[in-house]
Amino acid sequence: MSKITYDSDTSRATPTPVPGKRVTAPAILAHKAGGTTAEPIVMLTAYTMRMAQLLDPHCDMLLVGDSLGQVIYGLPSTIPVSLEMMCAHGAAVVRGSWHALVAVDMPFGSYEGSPEQAFASAARVMKESGCAAVKLEGGEAMAPTIRFLTERGIPVIGHVGLTPQAVNMLGGYGARGRGKAEADKILADAKAVDQAGAFCIVVEGVLEDIATQVTRNVSAPVIGIGASADCDGQVLVTEDMLGLFERTPRFVKRYDDLATRIGDAAATYAAEVRSRAFPTADQTYRPKG
Ligand code: KIV
Secondary structure (H helix, E strand, O other): OOOOOOEOOOOOOOOEOOOOOOOOHHHHHHOEEOOEEOOOEEEEEOOOHHHHHHHHHHOOEEEEOOOHHHHOOOOOOOOOOOHHHHHHHHHHHHHOOOOOEEEEEOOOOOOOOOHHHHHHHHHHHHHHHOOOEEEOOEOHHHHHHHHHHHOOOOOEEEEEEOOHHHHHHHOOOOOEOOOHHHHHHHHHHHHHHHHOOOOEEEEEOEOHHHHHHHHHHOOOOEEEEOOOOOOOEEEEOHHHHOOOOOOOOOOOOOOOOHHHHHHHHHHHHHHHHHOOOOOOHHHOOOOOO
């Protein structure tokens, strides 16, 4: 990956992006040549401007996932997430990035009704956020919609396997594909999404062998989460991998323990405020001269 620098001097809220070309959907598709991907694709979720700034130099794609429902809004699932939320957070992430392709999740209820409904929702997300792609959940049933969108200029990321928006049908968030019929269905779903024109496919929460089979049998790059190291790329929810929650799913590797570090910093701050150790002369304004 080329080295990227950025100027954050101008303003905390409106950084000046280094002029350059973002990663594009065709460039992601081209990662997988002749059925294999030499260097795995790096994707993380981002919901805010500042997190996007920090992650952008290291990622090929930033996903404004509807997982923001739980991570940012404390909702019990992704079901209540609205188009307005996705547009607002999508715009913030686009403002905080200049290198990675930004993809925004289509929330539950905004695309399943018809291809026309999906087009209207996706067009709104793209216009209001400035993102370059959308992601939607579902396999064979969503293939006609994915074709409809891609033929009209909207790059689409598919999402098969464990599809959290279907939690009420699935009965929970456990790994999928433990039986042969379910495993066959996940492979058929991935193939349908691939043939419909998705430029990459997220495969979530499936037995490792299924993820490997999917990766070998579709032409689009497969981005795994709780899937397999054989996938063409990986995605994680950033707050999970930073250790911001006490409980993380089995497939998450914690690269930090931010919950402890933030708690410690807050405790030190609270103690210093209560003992009047903060602020000191260094943090107070005095007459000049
Ligand atoms: O919403 C999300 O964050 C996602 C990823 C977990 C793939 O869909």
